[in-house]
Amino acid sequence: MSFETIIGLEIHAELNTKSKLFCSCPAEFGAKPNENTCPICLGIPGTMPVLNEKAVILAVKTGLILNCEIAAESRMDRKNYFYPDIPKAYQITQYDMPICRGGYVDIETPEVSRRIRLNRIHLEEDAGKLIHLENSGVSLIDYNRAGVPLIEIVTEPDLRSAGEAVAFLKALKSMLEYGGISDCHMEQGSLRCDANISLRRTGQNILNTKVELKNLNSFKELQKALEHEEERQKVLYIHGEESRIVQETRRWDGEKGETVPMRSKEDARDYRYFPERDLGPVIINDALIREIRETLPEMPMTRKKRFRDLYGLRDKEIDIIVGDKALSEYFEALTACGTNPRAGANWILGSMMKLLKEKGLKTGQIPVPPEELHKLIKIIAEGRISITAGQEVFSEMFNTGRNAGDIVNEKGLSQISNRSELKRIITDVLNDNPQSLSDYAAGKKQAAVFLMGRIMKASKGKANPQLAREILEERLKQEISSK
Numbered sequence: 001m002s003f004e005t006i007i008g009l010e011i012h013a014e015l016n017t018k019s020k021l022f023c024s025c026p027a028e029f030g031a032k033p034n035e036n037t038c039p040i041c042l043g044i045p046g047t048m049p050v051l052n053e054k055a056v057i058l059a060v061k062t063g064l065i066l067n068c069e070i071a072a073e074s075r076m077d078r079k080n081y082f083y084p085d086i087p088k089a090y091q092i093t094q095y096d097m098p099i100c101r102g103g104y105v106d107i108e109t110p111e112v113s114r115r116i117r118l119n120r121i122h123l124e125e126d127a128g129k130l131i132h133l134e135n136s137g138v139s140l141i142d143y144n145r146a147g148v149p150l151i152e153i154v155t156e157p158d159l160r161s162a163g164e165a166v167a168f169l170k171a172l173k174s175m176l177e178y179g180g181i182s183d184c185h186m187e188q189g190s191l192r193c194d195a196n197i198s199l200r201r202t203g204q205n206i207l208n209t210k211v212e213l214k215n216l217n218s219f220k221e222l223q224k225a226l227e228h229e230e231e232r233q234k235v236l237y238i239h240g241e242e243s244r245i246v247q248e249t250r251r252w253d254g255e256k257g258e259t260v261p262m263r264s265k266e267d268a269r270d271y272r273y274f275p276e277r278d279l280g281p282v283i284i285n286d287a288l289i290r291e292i293r294e295t296l297p298e299m300p301m302t303r304k305k306r307f308r309d310l311y312g313l314r315d316k317e318i319d320i321i322v323g324d325k326a327l328s329e330y331f332e333a334l335t336a337c338g339t340n341p342r343a344g345a346n347w348i349l350g351s352m353m354k355l356l357k358e359k360g361l362k363t364g365q366i367p368v369p370p371e372e373l374h375k376l377i378k379i380i381a382e383g384r385i386s387i388t389a390g391q392e393v394f395s396e397m398f399n400t401g402r403n404a405g406d407i408v409n410e411k412g413l414s415q416i417s418n419r420s421e422l423k424r425i426i427t428d429v430l431n432d433n434p435q436s437l438s439d440y441a442a443g444k445k446q447a448a449v450f451l452m453g454r455i456m457k458a459s460k461g462k463a464n465p466q467l468a469r470e471i472l473e474e475r476l477k478q479e480i481s482s483k
């Protein structure tokens with residue numbers, strides 16, 4: 001029996017606005033609990049919401065980036081549910097008249113290149129955050145997030161594997177970052193993903209009961225949760241127990257490594273949607289769409305092609321550098337200083353990524369300005385210090401913010417590239433090792449390797465190896481011909 005997996009995603013992204021969706025409270029992350037609140041976002045009766053124009057513009061911009069149709073008129077609705085994270089007991093969202101419809105994202109995995117269709121994008125407010133204190137029976141509530149503007153992007157059930165779902169989320173995240181739509185910090189919850197998954201026998205054209213997996217907040221979780229749920233459903237089908245697959249919401253338990261039931265899934269009618277009469281319709285005219293279209297920056301797909309053609313980078317390097325907006329901007333700033341693109345890519349993907357990871361920094365927080373890294377690369381290219389010493393200097397620059405020249409001077413890392421000084425060191429080494437010299441003359445070529453080692457040691461590792469080898473070879477030739 002073979003099966004086909006059907007996956008659809010719902011992605012929530014917090015919009016890059018200064019203030020919340022219906023009030024002027026700051027929308028920033030990281031303030032003290034309940035500091036960013038007012039009567040409007042606390043849902044005090046009698047207050048009136050005012051729609052944030054910037055949020056509407058960002059939603060339209062997302063629609064243009066994702067090839068959607070922008071609704072000339074859309075509407076806000078109330079979604080009613082009673083839960084402490086939502087102080088009004090309803091969330092203001094969009095139901096049957098969303099701001100964007102249709103659209104698509106092209107994805108590439110090692111197996112396939114496919115177009116994933118979108119169903120819609122709608123604008124809504126975020127809920128507050130509940131903090132459940134362990135073993136105390138007490139829950140705390142922080143309303144700073146209540147009313148922060150969100151877009152929800154809903155795909156069609158076009159994805160066929162966990163790998164495709166991850167490829168989709170990566171492509172989407174990168175497009176939202178490039179567009180300046182959201183900061184997409186998954187670990188802070190500004191980009192969150194829910195997945196719907198069902199199975200059907202290969203060749204069938206029906207949609208079976210789907211299970212919703214909630215809050216998959218890293219690529220790894222998304223991959224693992226989908227793979228696990230796919231397997232769970234497959235086993236039930238094989239044993240003829242598919243009736244046990246019910247419409248429900250499950251969550252990923254990372255510790256157990258499995259999906260566990262959370263609650264049965266509500267239907268739309270449970271939410272008693274109705275129009276939000278405190279807000280008028282959202283009208284978007286063609287002139288505004290044109291104006292927003294003009295602000296669209298270069299998107300990752302276009303940049304990937306440009307990086308391949310212009311800098312000759314390899315596909316794998318491009319995926320990492322261009323997949324991350326901050327890294328690709330750093331790379332371009334570095335080459336603009338005159339750094340060779342190959343050297344630039346090697347430094348970014350090697351020492352830079354390693355140090356960022358060690359320090360737990362984001363790619364937008366690189367502490368070494370591109371022009372300073374360029375100076376270091378130049379010092380190495382000129383042969384003033386070795387590559388190994390260069391890596392040591394870079395790590396020091398990264399940790400202290402000091403410049404390459406000062407560190408090289410202070411640590412005495414400069415290579416000896418002075419011919420007469422090298423000649424003197426080499427003469428000493430040859431005088432101290434007459435046996436190696438006669439071995440070499442007798443045809444034992446590895447004696448030269450031993451002598452190079454001695455030269456490096458005698459110079460405390462500072463001899464410019466290329467130049468030293470050249471001089472040594474000259475001297476060895478002379479010695480042989482003089483015998």
Ligand SMILES: [Zn+2]
Nearest residue numbers: 023025038041
């Ligand atoms: Zn407020």
